[in-house]
Amino acid sequence: MHPAPSVIIFTTMSGLGYGLAAVLGLGLLDPSAVAVRAAHVLALMLIAGGLLASTRHLGNPQRAWRALSQWRSSWLSREGVMALATFVPLTISAWMSVIEGRHVPLAGWISTAMCAATVYCTAMIYASLRSIQAWNTPLTPLCYLLFATAGGLLLATVVAFASGGPGSLLSVPALLAVVGAWVAKQAWWTRLRTLAPISTPETATGLGHIGRVRLFERPHVNENYLTREMGFKVARKHAVKLSKLAVLVGGALPVLLLLAALLAGNGGLAIIAAVLAVLFYAVGLVTERWLFFAEARHAVMNYYGG
Amino acid sequence: MTSEPRMALSEPVSDEVRKTTCYMCACRCGIDVHLKDGKVRYIEGNRDHPVNRGVLCAKGSAGIMQHYAPARLRAPLLRTGPRGSGEFKEISWDEALSLATEWLDGVRQSDPKKLAFFTGRDQSQSLTGFWAQQFGTPNYAAHGGFCSVNMAAAGIMTIGGAFWEFGAPDWDRTKLFVMFGVAEDHDSNPIKIGISKLKKRGARFVSVNPVRTGYSAVADNWIGIRPGTDGLLILSLVHELLKARRIDVDYIVRYSNATWLVIDAPGTGEHRLFLRDKDGKVQVHETVTEQVVPLGSPGARAGLYGRVELPDGRSAVPAFQLLAEKYLDPEYAPEAVARETGVPAETIRGLAAEIGRVAFDEAISIDQPWTDVNGQRHQSYLGRPVSFHAMRGLSAHSNGFQTARALHMLQVLIGAVDCPGGFRFEPPYPKPTAAHPTPHGKAEHFGSNKPLSGPHLGFPRGPEDLLVDPEGRPMRIDKAFSWDAPISAHGLMHMVIANAHAGDPYPIDLMFLYMANMAWNSSMNTAGVIKMLEDKDPATGDYRIPKIIYSDAYSSEMVAYADLILPDTTYLERHDCISMLDRPISEPDAVQDAIRWPVVEPDRDVRGFQTVLLDLGARLKLPGFADNHGKPLYKDYADYIVRHERRPGIGPLAGFRGSSGDRTGRGASNPEQLQRYIENGSFFSAHIPLEAQFFKHANQAYQDFAVRMGFFDTPQPVTFQLYQETLQKFRLSAEGLREPLAPETHRTRILESFDPLPCWYRPFEEAAVSASEFPYHAITQRPAAMYHSWGSMNAWLRQIHTRNALYVPGPICDELGLASGDWVWVISHHGRIKVEIARMEAVNSSTIWTWNAIGKREGAWALDRDAPEARKGFLMNHLIHELLPPKGDGLRWSNSDPITGQAAWYDLRVRIEMAESGEVSEPHFAAVAPARPHADELRYGQEWTK
Amino acid sequence: MTSLPSLPTPKKLGLVIDLDVCVGCHACVISCKEWNTGGYGAALSDQHPYGADVSGTFLNRIHTFEVVPEGGQVIGEAGEARIVHFPKSCLHCEDAPCVTVCPTGASYKRAEDGIVLVDEDKCIGCGLCAWSCAYGAREMDLAAGVMKKCTLCIDRIYNETLREIDRVPSCVRTCPANARHYGDLGDPTSEVSRMVAERGGFDLMPEQGTRPTNKYLPPRPRKPLAASAGPAVLAENTDGAKGFFAWLDGMLDRI
Numbered sequence A: 001m002h003p004a005p006s007v008i009i010f011t012t013m014s015g016l017g018y019g020l021a022a023v024l025g026l027g028l029l030d031p032s033a034v035a036v037r038a039a040h041v042l043a044l045m046l047i048a049g050g051l052l053a054s055t056r057h058l059g060n061p062q063r064a065w066r067a068l069s070q071w072r073s074s075w076l077s078r079e080g081v082m083a084l085a086t087f088v089p090l091t092i093s094a095w096m097s098v099i100e101g102r103h104v105p106l107a108g109w110i111s112t113a114m115c116a117a118t119v120y121c122t123a124m125i126y127a128s129l130r131s132i133q134a135w136n137t138p139l140t141p142l143c144y145l146l147f148a149t150a151g152g153l154l155l156a157t158v159v160a161f162a163s164g165g166p167g168s169l170l171s172v173p174a175l176l177a178v179v180g181a182w183v184a185k186q187a188w189w190t191r192l193r194t195l196a197p198i199s200t201p202e203t204a205t206g207l208g209h210i211g212r213v214r215l216f217e218r219p220h221v222n223e224n225y226l227t228r229e230m231g232f233k234v235a236r237k238h239a240v241k242l243s244k245l246a247v248l249v250g251g252a253l254p255v256l257l258l259l260a261a262l263l264a265g266n267g268g269l270a271i272i273a274a275v276l277a278v279l280f281y282a283v284g285l286v287t288e289r290w291l292f293f294a295e296a297r298h299a300v301m302n303y304y305g306g
Numbered sequence B: 001m002t003s004e005p006r007m008a009l010s011e012p013v014s015d016e017v018r019k020t021t022c023y024m025c026a027c028r029c030g031i032d033v034h035l036k037d038g039k040v041r042y043i044e045g046n047r048d049h050p051v052n053r054g055v056l057c058a059k060g061s062a063g064i065m066q067h068y069a070p071a072r073l074r075a076p077l078l079r080t081g082p083r084g085s086g087e088f089k090e091i092s093w094d095e096a097l098s099l100a101t102e103w104l105d106g107v108r109q110s111d112p113k114k115l116a117f118f119t120g121r122d123q124s125q126s127l128t129g130f131w132a133q134q135f136g137t138p139n140y141a142a143h144g145g146f147c148s149v150n151m152a153a154a155g156i157m158t159i160g161g162a163f164w165e166f167g168a169p170d171w172d173r174t175k176l177f178v179m180f181g182v183a184e185d186h187d188s189n190p191i192k193i194g195i196s197k198l199k200k201r202g203a204r205f206v207s208v209n210p211v212r213t214g215y216s217a218v219a220d221n222w223i224g225i226r227p228g229t230d231g232l233l234i235l236s237l238v239h240e241l242l243k244a245r246r247i248d249v250d251y252i253v254r255y256s257n258a259t260w261l262v263i264d265a266p267g268t269g270e271h272r273l274f275l276r277d278k279d280g281k282v283q284v285h286e287t288v289t290e291q292v293v294p295l296g297s298p299g300a301r302a303g304l305y306g307r308v309e310l311p312d313g314r315s316a317v318p319a320f321q322l323l324a325e326k327y328l329d330p331e332y333a334p335e336a337v338a339r340e341t342g343v344p345a346e347t348i349r350g351l352a353a354e355i356g357r358v359a360f361d362e363a364i365s366i367d368q369p370w371t372d373v374n375g376q377r378h379q380s381y382l383g384r385p386v387s388f389h390a391m392r393g394l395s396a397h398s399n400g401f402q403t404a405r406a407l408h409m410l411q412v413l414i415g416a417v418d419c420p421g422g423f424r425f426e427p428p429y430p431k432p433t434a435a436h437p438t439p440h441g442k443a444e445h446f447g448s449n450k451p452l453s454g455p456h457l458g459f460p461r462g463p464e465d466l467l468v469d470p471e472g473r474p475m476r477i478d479k480a481f482s483w484d485a486p487i488s489a490h491g492l493m494h495m496v497i498a499n500a501h502a503g504d505p506y507p508i509d510l511m512f513l514y515m516a517n518m519a520w521n522s523s524m525n526t527a528g529v530i531k532m533l534e535d536k537d538p539a540t541g542d543y544r545i546p547k548i549i550y551s552d553a554y555s556s557e558m559v560a561y562a563d564l565i566l567p568d569t570t571y572l573e574r575h576d577c578i579s580m581l582d583r584p585i586s587e588p589d590a591v592q593d594a595i596r597w598p599v600v601e602p603d604r605d606v607r608g609f610q611t612v613l614l615d616l617g618a619r620l621k622l623p624g625f626a627d628n629h630g631k632p633l634y635k636d637y638a639d640y641i642v643r644h645e646r647r648p649g650i651g652p653l654a655g656f657r658g659s660s661g662d663r664t665g666r667g668a669s670n671p672e673q674l675q676r677y678i679e680n681g682s683f684f685s686a687h688i689p690l691e692a693q694f695f696k697h698a699n700q701a702y703q704d705f706a707v708r709m710g711f712f713d714t715p716q717p718v719t720f721q722l723y724q725e726t727l728q729k730f731r732l733s734a735e736g737l738r739e740p741l742a743p744e745t746h747r748t749r750i751l752e753s754f755d756p757l758p759c760w761y762r763p764f765e766e767a768a769v770s771a772s773e774f775p776y777h778a779i780t781q782r783p784a785a786m787y788h789s790w791g792s793m794n795a796w797l798r799q800i801h802t803r804n805a806l807y808v809p810g811p812i813c814d815e816l817g818l819a820s821g822d823w824v825w826v827i828s829h830h831g832r833i834k835v836e837i838a839r840m841e842a843v844n845s846s847t848i849w850t851w852n853a854i855g856k857r858e859g860a861w862a863l864d865r866d867a868p869e870a871r872k873g874f875l876m877n878h879l880i881h882e883l884l885p886p887k888g889d890g891l892r893w894s895n896s897d898p899i900t901g902q903a904a905w906y907d908l909r910v911r912i913e914m915a916e917s918g919e920v921s922e923p924h925f926a927a928v929a930p931a932r933p934h935a936d937e938l939r940y941g942q943e944w945t946k
Numbered sequence C: 001m002t003s004l005p006s007l008p009t010p011k012k013l014g015l016v017i018d019l020d021v022c023v024g025c026h027a028c029v030i031s032c033k034e035w036n037t038g039g040y041g042a043a044l045s046d047q048h049p050y051g052a053d054v055s056g057t058f059l060n061r062i063h064t065f066e067v068v069p070e071g072g073q074v075i076g077e078a079g080e081a082r083i084v085h086f087p088k089s090c091l092h093c094e095d096a097p098c099v100t101v102c103p104t105g106a107s108y109k110r111a112e113d114g115i116v117l118v119d120e121d122k123c124i125g126c127g128l129c130a131w132s133c134a135y136g137a138r139e140m141d142l143a144a145g146v147m148k149k150c151t152l153c154i155d156r157i158y159n160e161t162l163r164e165i166d167r168v169p170s171c172v173r174t175c176p177a178n179a180r181h182y183g184d185l186g187d188p189t190s191e192v193s194r195m196v197a198e199r200g201g202f203d204l205m206p207e208q209g210t211r212p213t214n215k216y217l218p219p220r221p222r223k224p225l226a227a228s229a230g231p232a233v234l235a236e237n238t239d240g241a242k243g244f245f246a247w248l249d250g251m252l253d254r255i
Ligand SMILES: Nc1nc2c(c(=O)[nH]1)N[C@H]1C(S)=C(S)[C@@H](COP(=O)(O)OP(=O)(O)OC[C@H]3O[C@@H](n4cnc5c(=O)[nH]c(N)nc54)[C@H](O)[C@@H]3O)O[C@H]1N2
Pocket: B120, B121, B143, B146, B147, B148, B514, B515, B516, B517, B518, B521, B522, B523, B551, B552, B553, B554, B555, B556, B557, B558, B568, B569, B570, B571, B609, B780, B781, B787, B788, B789, B790, B852, B853, B876, B877, B905
């Protein structure tokens, strides 16, 4: 699949935003602290930015509102509905924190739950597609949820350190979530790389009873919408290398930095370490997301020799 | 659930439907052109049309994009830069026509042969040929010489008609259909319709073709033959059929020259010619009385074998004896030819067995009494439901004429010509060779300011009809009908530029071309031809080919090499005539012709070429085009179509003749004729009565019908010429036994190839180059969705074939370590090209191939400079030379069939070498025209959506 | 409308494509383009029509495959590779994922006849339906930003301004080899259903669980020519020309 920047930005940014918002919703941090107030705004900005980015790839964004109508069947629609709905408790929580400096548990907990649900919906857009076998697994939502959680906790750790809150306390679950996310991702990758394709040129053409089937000529010589959108191919060698890099940058480094922050106590060093952890994590996450698309093979490529 | 959107499903398709004839290729299907707001909305096949019955191919449907292509020429052009620069200025038609007239008139007054008028893929040859004849130049032909004259000449000289445009398998009845070397054919929709009929009926379809694509892909059996060896395969089938006694003896006795006595008198000028009496009648051996009697003597039972001693001491044998002895020889046994052809002996034997079984054990009959030309009544038509079709895979070889003859002979031997279930003639064919003219163009046939004394093209009956001077030198610029290519019935368009450039046999002043992309895909040795067109005589500074006038409708590669361009309309904007005088669209059951008419108005300063030609004829005051006072005889082509008469009562169109439009074939001209055609869907069809539908070559009712229709003025039955006497006359000349004698230089060649019985010899290029140096065959195929070079300006079609790959058999890839996407040098004795390859398994293991004419020259066809057609597409033509490699005899023979002069495109031998991968295939030429502005996005039809 | 019809549609209109006769001519591709570019919905645009990266929206395309027998059933001459031309357009699936993923309801399956359509006025061009289609039957029109797909020529098959005989899809009407057939696959007595039954029509990628309406007919089994070779068919004397001429004598007597 073509790793479109808009979609990568959307899933990573909104993932981080929802993660952060979800942690904030738990009310573990001092709602009146400047950093926490800023965090509320940041979460909203990340979410809104991600959603906005996602409309970038629409052919007719002016009709985007229509996407809310089919929540009964469409995960994309559900995602849209949830995203919008989640804004309600989120805005309330943010308002309360930013303006009034307090945490409203009900709104907060609802926010947390809805954030998780939204991320789940996002993941299910992909996980529900049978045509893309790589995604079509419960591991996909699990990864999305864990990555959002880890991202949220990492960001919250920074906020906690910055607001003099329980930074050290948060860094432990953050560390565990980061490890958990990458462990889940590793399972996802292992599945992907050992996957026997359910659809092959033989099943795609029904000619398997005659012999081995190979594309001889494309319908049109040049690329078309389908091959551009779904024909993206990354060499396996590069994919493996990149995935290791992602684990290193987005997993190992943040873990080390979190440990460093823990050791550094609550001072500026801890903040710096936590910020660096977030940044590395983000880089790792973007790489992971890029690979999520780039490595996924669409069944249609059975018709295009890909 | 919400409700489904409501839709308007019954919108009228268009404001108006105009029915005309497609011309995205030469198949000439009927089309319904839907017009909306004056624009073409939709083109679909005309369901009532006999050629395509409603279907349409990709090209036909893409007519919209052809018509609105930015590559279309807009106005007459006069060259301003050097040839090839593409620099022109637009001029008015008045200027253009005056200039053309001045150039043409100069030549006509001084030396008319200094005009070479060649017309490419011309569908108006009865007009262009007539014009050239009235002009008086001997130098006229159309594209047949580089196309498929082998097929045409061999067919006509053997059975009086050819696969090529003048016949078709009996699709509704045939049970075994064998196709040789066909990718698309001119009959492209009818063949597809036919194949689907066969499939539906469970008939067997065998394809003999080195490549298993297109039709071959759906064939029940594919024989992946080694190119150039079909003759051997066919003769091996004949061998098997003779051995198995699967010969229709009754048929060959009645309809062929099998019984004709052939003189056996070695060393004399009559050796192996037919025995004739004083009146010139051929003789047969009457087996009951043991007498030699004239053919057709009442009650005579003519023998098929047995030597007869003649009173003069010579002896004679029936032609069939020579035939049977020749092909029963074990050299034609399947085992003997298996290696050369690459076809397993078992497969050959199986095919022969099937042909024999189906022809004889599954014979069919139609209960319809009929009478043959000898007055004998038959109760039914006996059918041998085996049919064949062949095209350029056989004919584009230097042994193609004989191979095509072999296939026609095979059909005759099993009695499958024009019978139910066999190959069937399409009127005005069959026509015996004797009914064709001999060629005109000898010195006494023309002179300044007078018409040529007869038609240019025809069939020489022997060396005496050659167009050569007393020294044996060619009289025509293309050397047609010379010792080089004695029976070049369609001329040799592919030699014109090379000969004119070399001034051999003489220089010319003016080349007038129409509809032929000679600076690109229709020439061999394309780079060489481009040089010849650009070459100047250092002494005078003039171009060696001084003036070139060209008519095209698009900015093709050739446009850049002309001095004066006469821009044509598209096929939707002009009148055209698919005439009975030329190559009509008849079917085996019906006489048919068709027209085109302007279904949309030209929106630019272009004119139909035929109208322009009439105008030029009138300005030149050519007889037939201007009256005694020099006034034009015809207003335009439409007027000519209606009023021109070739013979009294016979004009371009056969339908709706006579003052009230009720006459067919013969009749006075009818001013309403075109209107009647238009009302009828732009075609005319007259059914042949059932009693005249089969065995047309010998069917009295058909012969009478043909005379009524005006094909001939007296019946012209055909006797199939299994044994070809004309060829033997050439051999006698080559043996020095018969006048005129063949030049020394040509004797071996003639002796080896002019066998009066079909023979096989190794294609010349293969024989001339070393098999280890050039181990592979290289051929091209027509893609179904492109017509030569005309498809690339078409936004829809070009997406299908934006570039071409070289297909290389798996075993060769493995041997050379090649994979799809690699680049290679392909090297022939003449040149090298660098191209990208793709692997293929379903192909003869010594054959590489590509789609024809996808490669384009940068700048042509109004494509962007970086168009893949020009960067990665390529032509095989760069590897093919118009001459064979030097043999050390001081001569360079033309790379053509020695009998007909047909260009031997598919004789090419090459080797492959791995190359650095590249971005651009080589050779790559400088851009040929300045870039043209065009839209960067097309949304055709958007204005009609709501 | 994104939900699929709750009941099986009374009609299942679709195509049956005969791989045994498709010669890969692309006629149906261009006919489809020209019909649909001025008809239902936005025009089918072409980007860089005369440039290097030319590409356009097509609702039907012909793929070409090479099949090399490998211990499988050999239906050509023994052991030989073959080419199969493979037309592909929307299969109008019964369990069409392209419909259920659509967030706007633009994609829908008609309850009456099962045709899967896009209501372009609702389509936001998110592309998800194209992702969900394993068959590559949906293409986004880059100029209009809406999803295009085979409409089964709904503006032909119900078009009362057309002659009855012409109320078939454009691709079906034009196919020179008659490889495309249109009809109601829900009616077991229809011609297309009978064809499917007789010829063993099959689904593409059944494992995708889409239950396509369109069916493909496999290449017919083939018998090698060599099988006909048999022992020499000669009853009579086979020794060369002499025996042959003796036979001729007998034949001539019969005429
Ligand atoms: N390698 C290789 N080369 C081959 C062949 C092959 O098999 N392999 N085949 C050979 C054969 S059989 C043939 S017939 C030739 C074909 O060769 P050409 O006849 O030269 O082929 P086209 O590309 O059809 O070129 C005809 C010209 O007609 C122009 N044209 C199109 N429509 C009109 C019109 O309405 N009016 C006018 N005035 N002009 C028009 C086109 O723009 C084009 O420039 O190619 C030959 N070349």
